[in-house]
Amino acid sequence: MAYLASKLISYAYYTAGLVSRGALQNVSAEQGADGLDLLNDLLAEKSNEANVIPYYTYYEFPTVANQESYTIPYLIDIDTITFNLGTVRFSLNPLTRNEYFATSRVDGVNSLPTTVRFERQPGGAKLYFYFVPSQVYPVKLWGKFALTNVTADTDLSLTYDRSYLVYLRHGLARYICNWNSISMPDDADKELKRLEEKLKFVDPPDMTIKMKSVLINQPGLNWANVNFPGWV
Amino acid sequence: MAERIKELPLNIVGSSVFGRYPKISVEKTYNMIISDGWLVSYPGFALRQSIAQNATGRGVFSSKRMNGFLFVIDNIVYSARVQHSALNNNRIVSYRKIGEIGTQSGNVFMDENEKQEIAICDQQNIYIYNYANSTFTPCELDFIPGSVTYHNGYFIAASLGLPQWRLNDLVTTTSFPSGNARYTGGFQTKGDTVLNVIRMPGNSDFVLVQGSNVSEIWAFQAGAQLFPYIKNTYSNVDYGVASSATVASLEKMIAWFGGNENSGYSVMCCAEGGGVQRVSSDGIDYLFESLRAPQDSYAFMMRIGGHNLYQLTFYTDNLTLVFDFTTKKIFHACDKNFNYHLAKKACSFDNSYFFISSRNGNVYEMNDLFTDYAGEEIQRIRIPQTIRDSDGELFRVKSLNFTIEQGVNPGLSYLGQQRIDLSISINGGQSFSNWMDVPMNSLGNYQNRINITQLGSGNEWTPQLRFQGFNRFAVSDGVVRISQ
Numbered sequence: 001m002a003y004l005a006s007k008l009i010s011y012a013y014y015t016a017g018l019v020s021r022g023a024l025q026n027v028s029a030e031q032g033a034d035g036l037d038l039l040n041d042l043l044a045e046k047s048n049e050a051n052v053i054p055y056y057t058y059y060e061f062p063t064v065a066n067q068e069s070y071t072i073p074y075l076i077d078i079d080t081i082t083f084n085l086g087t088v089r090f091s092l093n094p095l096t097r098n099e100y101f102a103t104s105r106v107d108g109v110n111s112l113p114t115t116v117r118f119e120r121q122p123g124g125a126k127l128y129f130y131f132v133p134s135q136v137y138p139v140k141l142w143g144k145f146a147l148t149n150v151t152a153d154t155d156l157s158l159t160y161d162r163s164y165l166v167y168l169r170h171g172l173a174r175y176i177c178n179w180n181s182i183s184m185p186d187d188a189d190k191e192l193k194r195l196e197e198k199l200k201f202v203d204p205p206d207m208t209i210k211m212k213s214v215l216i217n218q219p220g221l222n223w224a225n226v227n228f229p230g231w232v
Numbered sequence: 233m234a235e236r237i238k239e240l241p242l243n244i245v246g247s248s249v250f251g252r253y254p255k256i257s258v259e260k261t262y263n264m265i266i267s268d269g270w271l272v273s274y275p276g277f278a279l280r281q282s283i284a285q286n287a288t289g290r291g292v293f294s295s296k297r298m299n300g301f302l303f304v305i306d307n308i309v310y311s312a313r314v315q316h317s318a319l320n321n322n323r324i325v326s327y328r329k330i331g332e333i334g335t336q337s338g339n340v341f342m343d344e345n346e347k348q349e350i351a352i353c354d355q356q357n358i359y360i361y362n363y364a365n366s367t368f369t370p371c372e373l374d375f376i377p378g379s380v381t382y383h384n385g386y387f388i389a390a391s392l393g394l395p396q397w398r399l400n401d402l403v404t405t406t407s408f409p410s411g412n413a414r415y416t417g418g419f420q421t422k423g424d425t426v427l428n429v430i431r432m433p434g435n436s437d438f439v440l441v442q443g444s445n446v447s448e449i450w451a452f453q454a455g456a457q458l459f460p461y462i463k464n465t466y467s468n469v470d471y472g473v474a475s476s477a478t479v480a481s482l483e484k485m486i487a488w489f490g491g492n493e494n495s496g497y498s499v500m501c502c503a504e505g506g507g508v509q510r511v512s513s514d515g516i517d518y519l520f521e522s523l524r525a526p527q528d529s530y531a532f533m534m535r536i537g538g539h540n541l542y543q544l545t546f547y548t549d550n551l552t553l554v555f556d557f558t559t560k561k562i563f564h565a566c567d568k569n570f571n572y573h574l575a576k577k578a579c580s581f582d583n584s585y586f587f588i589s590s591r592n593g594n595v596y597e598m599n600d601l602f603t604d605y606a607g608e609e610i611q612r613i614r615i616p617q618t619i620r621d622s623d624g625e626l627f628r629v630k631s632l633n634f635t636i637e638q639g640v641n642p643g644l645s646y647l648g649q650q651r652i653d654l655s656i657s658i659n660g661g662q663s664f665s666n667w668m669d670v671p672m673n674s675l676g677n678y679q680n681r682i683n684i685t686q687l688g689s690g691n692e693w694t695p696q697l698r699f700q701g702f703n704r705f706a707v708s709d710g711v712v713r714i715s716q
Contacts, residue, residue: 018689024654025656182628
């Protein structure tokens with residue numbers, strides 16, 4: 001059954017206690033417009049709060065030969081990322097900003113990428129690969145994507161679980177209360193906090209412990225890397 | 233920021249409080265009155281006799297000595313008797329025609345003397361009905377009578393268009409001698425004409441002679457050489473009547489709707505001793521100022537359930553107000569379609585009230601035992617005071633609670649179960665929402681608390697309660713929980 005954004009907005013007003021449910025009142029056009037703006041604000045704000053976006057999404061894109069960075073719309077977090085050379089899947093080693101951008105390396109080396117750097121940017125994220133991909137490789141990632149803007153007629157049931165809509169309703173109710181300079185009803189506020197806590201554990205990031213020795217000998221960059229990039 | 237919750241009293245038990253504009257007061261009570269701190273139904277009524285549908289009731293008068301009452305429909309005067317049904321003890325009104333008068337419409341005034349005669353004034357002539365010998369005799373008048381009342385042996389008539397009031401001859405009742413100072417009183421205080429004369433209840437020898445701008449108090453003086461009344465020379469009432477049909481008396485009180493040359497219209501209450509009290513507030517005076525035809529009005533008084541009620545109707549302006557002189561409160565009354573109340577004039581007889589209507593030719597019985605208006609649901613509506621917080625901030629209304637008698641009535645509303653309808657206003661009573669139904673308990677379920685939740689928000693909030701059903705209602709004050 002369709003669950004339109006307009007319905008979510010109305011229900012959020014009811015949850016906030018600002019509009020009476022039933023025959024007495026309807027959400028006015030002005031309230032509906034405010035509610036839609038606030039809903040989109042809420043959805044956008046969730047891009048800063050990836051832990052309450054319960055879904056990891058699979059995303060695949062091809063590299064372009066000799067192109068180091070790639071913009072991925074709405075991407076806010078990655079959990080795993082690999083690329084394929086034929087049927088062989090290669091993992092990529094995510095680096096910190098310092099490791100990627102501030103350590104010694106040879107630029108202009110086009111080969112199989114071994115490291116990747118994820119940087120948030122307006123509207124999504126940018127992925128940087130090193131070595132720079134020398135050809136088209138399909139990159140496959142699992143990550144979290146920002147919630148996209150909606151209109152009043154957007155059927156949210158196509159995008160979100162009902163349980164998540166309950167969370168959004170309470171979250172929007174809080175936005176509406178703030179917008180109207182009134183406190184959130186205590187019961188609704190408690191429910192929102194409970195839902196938030198639950199959401200963090202719906203689809204948590206893979207926290208499997210990986211052992212990484214700090215005692216192994218880390219060779220520096222040598223000419224083999226330059227002459228046989230990616231293969232040594 | 234934690235939610236701040238307050239409980240505010242809601243005066244469900246209240247009257248119509250008039251404000252110049254809705255923002256000042258939108259408080260209204262329709263067809264209910266206050267009794268012992270509870271809001272209860274206004275007396276209902278039942279059809280007791282249908283004389284003619286396309287006719288007009290003009291006046292009614294009861295006579296204990298005649299053991300019945302007279303009523304006038306169109307130009308016909310009827311005498312009514314009341315019996316009780318052996319089946320259910322309901323009153324049964326039987327009637328017979330006793331005479332015809334010369335006019336078809338307008339107000340009719342009646343009063344009775346000690347000689348088993350009832351004078352009937354249609355503001356064109358006076359007719360004397362003698363119920364001992366069943367004669368109906370028109371008077372020969374040289375003036376146009378405005379009203380008639382009885383006092384100390386005399387029928388007293390206002391002389392319309394003249395500053396005079398006339399007495400009849402004590403021997404020949406139908407005679408109002410002309411050109412004789414012994415039978416003619418003069419209006420003296422202001423240049424005004426006499427519209428009405430009424431005896432002052434509780435003041436045995438006093439009458440109130442009323443013009444359009446002033447009312448004079450006259451005292452009967454037995455044995456006076458010339459005219460048997462002497463004007464009170466140190467006191468008068470500086471207000472006249474807008475319509476003599478609004479003058480009504482009960483116990484020690486006369487009430488009427490009137491004003492004077494310097495004043496707008498108001499309801500006046502003249503109590504014992506001749507002191508007059510103006511029932512006035514900014515709001516109700518504003519209402520009266522806005523009337524299109526204040527002279528198109530009539531009223532009567534009745535004592536029901538210990539309350540002295542003055543029901544005043546402005547039929548052109550389609551408004552009926554009830555002044556409860558016992559609680560000093562004002563209420564609205566209306567019919568099912570929110571038009572003015574059906575009753576025009578009522579009289580007390582056989583421990584009940586009987587009234588005629590200006591809208592049909594029926595006779596109705598009215599008292600507290602009736603909880604509908606001749607088979608139609610009574611529009612019982614209460615709009616309490618608008619709730620505002622002292623800081624003017626937005627608040628949400630979490631719940632409305634009040635106590636109401638439930639489970640004692642088998643009665644059904646027209647939609648089924650007895651119920652309460654609620655609508656709300658969040659703009660100070662300028663407009664109200666749609667209705668929400670709250671069903672009441674069925675017979676035998678006496679739980680009496682009504683709790684309605686989630687009632688919207690605003691920085692002012694006004695509920696409107698409609699009590700639907702064919703049986704009685706008793707409602708107490710309520711509490712509204714708001715939060716910010």
